[in-house]
Amino acid sequence: MSAIDAISVVLMLAGAFFFLAGTVGFLRFPDLFTRLHALTKADNLGFGFIGAALALQSGSWAVAGKILLIWLLLMVSASACSLLVARGALRNRIEPWRKP
Amino acid sequence: MPANSISTQTRARELLLRLAVLLSLWWVLDEGRADGWWFGAIIIACALALSFAAPFARAPFRWSITGAARFIPYFLYESIRGGWDVARRAFGGAIRVEPSMLTYATHLRQPTARVFFAHVISLLPGTLSTDLREGEVTIHALAGTEAEVRAGTRALEARVAQLFHEEGAAS
Numbered sequence: 595m596s597a598i599d600a601i602s603v604v605l606m607l608a609g610a611f612f613f614l615a616g617t618v619g620f621l622r623f624p625d626l627f628t629r630l631h632a633l634t635k636a637d638n639l640g641f642g643f644i645g646a647a648l649a650l651q652s653g654s655w656a657v658a659g660k661i662l663l664i665w666l667l668l669m670v671s672a673s674a675c676s677l678l679v680a681r682g683a684l685r686n687r688i689e690p691w692r693k694p
Numbered sequence: 695m696p697a698n699s700i701s702t703q704t705r706a707r708e709l710l711l712r713l714a715v716l717l718s719l720w721w722v723l724d725e726g727r728a729d730g731w732w733f734g735a736i737i738i739a740c741a742l743a744l745s746f747a748a749p750f751a752r753a754p755f756r757w758s759i760t761g762a763a764r765f766i767p768y769f770l771y772e773s774i775r776g777g778w779d780v781a782r783r784a785f786g787g788a789i790r791v792e793p794s795m796l797t798y799a800t801h802l803r804q805p806t807a808r809v810f811f812a813h814v815i816s817l818l819p820g821t822l823s824t825d826l827r828e829g830e831v832t833i834h835a836l837a838g839t840e841a842e843v844r845a846g847t848r849a850l851e852a853r854v855a856q857l858f859h860e861e862g863a864a865s
Contacts, residue, residue: 612777619784627822627834628791632780634816639777656726663722673813673823680824680834690834693792 602647609643612636625691626683630676638669709742716741755806761856768853769814776819783836792837798847800829807858811851818850 619632645665649658720734783790802808812823812831821843825832835843855861 612781615777615781615784619780622784622789623791624789625793627824628793628836630816631820631822631834631836632784634822635773635776635819636780636784638817639773642773654726656722656724659718659722660725663719669817670813673816676816677812677823677826680822684824684832690793690795692794 598650602650605643605647605650609640609645609647611640612643613640616640626688627680627690630680634672634676638665638672641665641668712742712745713738716745755804756859757857758859761853761859765853765857769817772818772850776817779819779836790837794835794838794840794843795824796833796835796840796843798831798833798844800831800851802829802851802855802858802860804858804860807854807860810858811854814850814854815847818846821847 613636616632616636619636620629623629623632642665645661649661652658652661716738720738724730724734800808800811802811808826808829808831812826815821815823815831815833820836820838822834822836823831824834833843833847
């Protein structure tokens with residue numbers, strides 16, 4: 595196993611960890627707003643790490659650029675979606691959960 | 695943004711910038727092959743013309759390369775902190791969240807900079823934009839006191855101001 599393969603494995607595992615964390619947070623957090631936190635942050639990071647591993651494995655700058663582009667679009671859509679969902683919820687008078 | 699000083703130089707710079715962005719986009723989408731260059735040239739010319747057509751033309755904004763160079767490492771570091779923070783709270787025995795809401799008045803002037811600011815807030819640790827109107831962002835915080843959340847948001851605002859050449863804006 596080359597050094598690049600080893601680094602890719604580490605990056606993949608980190609990505610899988612953050613995807614799992616995002617999903618666990620999504621299931622366990624108490625309300626819509628806190629769940630959006632879990633999705634936007636952990637999932638972007640999950641894809642960031644897995645994308646970095648794939649870019650390393652591709653061995654091509656153009657393919658790496660394509661993965662970077664996908665990551666950027668993913669971040670834009672994730673944050674835009676969460677803003678729209680949260681705003682829709684607030685305007686429909688959904689109260690954020692407070693620690694009792 | 696009122697178009698107060700769009701000089702020929704600014705226009706030329708904008709044209710070259712968009713051409714460079716479209717060329718690199720095509721190169722990336724085509725995965726570095728060069729055999730379809732003539733088709734790419736047609737698409738790029740159409741996209742360039744379209745980007746200046748009225749329905750798609752956006753308010754011009756100023757941005758700085760040094761600001762971007764400083765912003766990227768900061769953003770990556772804060773993203774990792776944000777993801778780690780969520781992971782810690784998600785895997786903890788009891789869910790440790792103490793959410794609160796606050797409204798943050800931004801000093802950023804350009805609409806593009808404000809929208810960018812609101813989006814990045816959601817990707818950074820513990821904060822989520824829930825609304826943006828005029829110069830006010832409503833923020834949902836996962837934990838922390840209001841002062842802490844405001845301080846973090848102000849630091850981010852200063853970085854965004856650097857990125858968009860609005861150094862005087864963030865105080």
